[in-house]
Amino acid sequence: MSEQQFSEIALEGGTYETCVTKKFMQRKPYEKHDPRIIKALIPGVVAEIGTQAGNAVKKGDTLMILEAMKMLNRIKAPQDGTIKAINVAAGEKVTKGQVLIEIE
Amino acid sequence: MSFMQRIIDFFSRKSTVTKGGGDKAISKQKAGGKMTARERIAALLDEGSFHEYDLFVEHKCQDFGMGDKELAADGVVTGSGTIAGRPVCIYAQDFTVAGGSLGLMHARKITKVMDHAIKMGVPIIGINDSGGARIQEGVNSLAGYGEIFYRNTLASGVVPQISVILGPCAGGAVYSPALTDFVFVVDQISKMFITGPEVVKTVLGEEISMEDLGGARVQAETAGNAHFFSNSELECFEQIRTLVGYLPDNSRNKPAIIEQKKPKASYKIEELIPKDSKIPFDVRDIVRALVDDSEFFEVQELFAPNAIIGFGRINGETIGIIGNQALFLAGVLDIDASDKIARFIRFCDAFNIPLLTLMDIPGYLPGSDQEHNGVIRHGAKVLYAYSEASVPKITVILRKAYGGGYIAMCSHHLRADFVFAWPTAEIAVMGPEGAANIIFRSEIMAAENPEEMRKQKVKEYTDKFANPYVAASSGYVDAVITPEETRAAVAHALQLTRNKQEARPDRKHGVPPF
Numbered sequence: 345m346s347e348q349q350f351s352e353i354a355l356e357g358g359t360y361e362t363c364v365t366k367k368f369m370q371r372k373p374y375e376k377h378d379p380r381i382i383k384a385l386i387p388g389v390v391a392e393i394g395t396q397a398g399n400a401v402k403k404g405d406t407l408m409i410l411e412a413m414k415m416l417n418r419i420k421a422p423q424d425g426t427i428k429a430i431n432v433a434a435g436e437k438v439t440k441g442q443v444l445i446e447i448e
Numbered sequence: 449m450s451f452m453q454r455i456i457d458f459f460s461r462k463s464t465v466t467k468g469g470g471d472k473a474i475s476k477q478k479a480g481g482k483m484t485a486r487e488r489i490a491a492l493l494d495e496g497s498f499h500e501y502d503l504f505v506e507h508k509c510q511d512f513g514m515g516d517k518e519l520a521a522d523g524v525v526t527g528s529g530t531i532a533g534r535p536v537c538i539y540a541q542d543f544t545v546a547g548g549s550l551g552l553m554h555a556r557k558i559t560k561v562m563d564h565a566i567k568m569g570v571p572i573i574g575i576n577d578s579g580g581a582r583i584q585e586g587v588n589s590l591a592g593y594g595e596i597f598y599r600n601t602l603a604s605g606v607v608p609q610i611s612v613i614l615g616p617c618a619g620g621a622v623y624s625p626a627l628t629d630f631v632f633v634v635d636q637i638s639k640m641f642i643t644g645p646e647v648v649k650t651v652l653g654e655e656i657s658m659e660d661l662g663g664a665r666v667q668a669e670t671a672g673n674a675h676f677f678s679n680s681e682l683e684c685f686e687q688i689r690t691l692v693g694y695l696p697d698n699s700r701n702k703p704a705i706i707e708q709k710k711p712k713a714s715y716k717i718e719e720l721i722p723k724d725s726k727i728p729f730d731v732r733d734i735v736r737a738l739v740d741d742s743e744f745f746e747v748q749e750l751f752a753p754n755a756i757i758g759f760g761r762i763n764g765e766t767i768g769i770i771g772n773q774a775l776f777l778a779g780v781l782d783i784d785a786s787d788k789i790a791r792f793i794r795f796c797d798a799f800n801i802p803l804l805t806l807m808d809i810p811g812y813l814p815g816s817d818q819e820h821n822g823v824i825r826h827g828a829k830v831l832y833a834y835s836e837a838s839v840p841k842i843t844v845i846l847r848k849a850y851g852g853g854y855i856a857m858c859s860h861h862l863r864a865d866f867v868f869a870w871p872t873a874e875i876a877v878m879g880p881e882g883a884a885n886i887i888f889r890s891e892i893m894a895a896e897n898p899e900e901m902r903k904q905k906v907k908e909y910t911d912k913f914a915n916p917y918v919a920a921s922s923g924y925v926d927a928v929i930t931p932e933e934t935r936a937a938v939a940h941a942l943q944l945t946r947n948k949q950e951a952r953p954d955r956k957h958g959v960p961p962f
Contacts, residue, residue: 350728353777353778355778355780355810355811355813355814355879356810356811356814356851356878356879356882357810357811357848357850357851357878357879357880357881357882357883358726358810358879358880358881358882359726360726360728360774360778360810361726361727361728361778362728362774362775362776362777362778362779363728363753363775363776363777364776364777365752365753365754365776365777366669366670367670367784368777371815371817372817373816374816374817374820387651387652387653437653439652439653439654440652
């Protein structure tokens with residue numbers, strides 16, 4: 345069993361004295377999705393980068409090829425804008441959730 | 449060959465095969481703190497009761513130099529024996545033979561003994577200790593896994609299926625245990641994962657040890673794939689024998705009724721409940737105060753401890769017990785607790801085990817992680833499982849019974865046969881604080897001292913609604929009883945519901961929110 349230490353949790357009906365579990369402690373607070381920040385949805389390797397910082401891009405333009413799970417995944421621009429930064433290099437291994445490209 | 453030669457030949461063949469992978473492999477197995485496959489079976493079953501089959505089965509693989517390789521019994525020991533005099537079918541993978549790898553004939557031995565268990569209506573126990581698919585046998589090895597999974601599904605709800613993980617169980621192999629009813633793991637010995645630490649490292653760049661990725665504790669505490677955790681193989685076998693004692697041989701039978709015993713006098717039920725419904729206590733003590741000899745055999749003790757599930761007996765009869773545990777997370781329902789409860793209900797229903805629910809629920813756990821991970825569909829499993837279950841269903845409301853949680857935890861509305869409530873029960877649409885804030889919002893806001901007004905309104909609401917009598921006035925509670933009366937009330941309800949019959953609409957099967 346997880347730590348047997350008493351703390352308080354707030355529920356709809358009020359506050360309760362109770363023990364909390366490890367999983368409860370490890371909850372991640374919600375982060376609002378920002379479409380200008382493109383993150384890797386799966387871990388993989390950057391196969392090719394087709395743009396550079398400062399370039400104007402249109403929604404749907406392919407910005408990068410991410411090889412993951414034996415597939416060449418096209419990473420497309422989610423909206424019109426300018427490339428603010430490319431945070432990875434070709435050949436780089438990226439983890440899930442890693443920021444690949446920022447658009448402004 | 450003369451008669452004597454034939455006899456000598458037989459013993460010589462038998463002795464070669466029963467040595468498994470040979471002395472070197474056996475001493476390596478033991479150095480890892482592990483028993484051999486045959487030792488495990490001998491330790492688990494009644495002494496001398498094991499009968500082995502298919503000892504002389506051989507693999508058929510000719511590729512990759514396998515043609516002249518002999519694999520004793522093809523790496524798995526199969527047969528039957530007894531536990532406390534009751535027959536069971538069993539198989540144990542032998543890691544000393546080619547790492548316990550699963551080839552076609554290995555799988556056929558397993559499926560043969562599974563078919564046997566289904567046909568004869570006896571529990572099937574599988575001891576897993578295998579490096580995975582026998583790569584040399586290619587797709588035939590995969591076919592073997594598929595055949596096992598198919599039989600696990602056929603056997604589900606027909607005979608109790610028990611998986612014991614005593615070594616690695618990786619890749620596709622994990623899905624046989626996952627399809628069975630109870631998974632046993634032993635600290636430092638059991639390892640279960642779909643993809644191992646090496647793949648995780650290559651693909652994700654994450655460094656994680658085998659133990660932290662899929663060790664016994666992780667499976668029992670975090671992932672919830674394992675139901676029983678122990679510190680040694682012998683302790684694990686003792687747990688299995690205890691579990692089998694609570695279960696019937698198959699779904700056509702009821703569990704055996706054994707001699708009845710009173711709960712131990714040290715559990716004084718009237719003293720166990722705190723006076724304030726917000727103070728935590730261990731609901732397992734209430735269970736122990738109710739069941740024969742105060743013996744509560746808990747299932748998934750480490751996983752989702754905010755709900756408890758397990759077996760006990762009342763007047764000698766096996767019951768499945770489900771309770772909200774105020775000691776952890778105030779006893780809320782969340783994703784993990786819902787999964788845990790729902791699966792247990794379905795097991796008990798399939799094997800004619802009456803359900804006793806001890807309700808003390810403040811509601812569901814709020815938060816984006818719960819909502820985004822699907823607390824709605826997971827929570828729905830509890831409603832489905834309780835509603836679907838046609839075994840006797842008895843509910844005792846100890847304290848809190850708020851909102852959706854009240855409905856879910858086997859209320860009359862989901863067809864509990866009996867709902868009892870203690871005088872301390874608070875059956876209401878939500879907790880007094882939440883309710884008062886909504887109902888009396890304008891009065892509280894308009895007050896000169898809102899905090900004072902809020903307190904007064906909470907008290908008003910508590911006095912009027914936080915009790916069992918509002919629900920009882922509508923017949924949603926059958927009887928308000930004292931803690932001391934509870935065992936007798938539950939025992940009588942079990943007696944009355946023993947021959948319960950409940951019709952269900954004709955259908956192929958329902959579509960539960962899996």
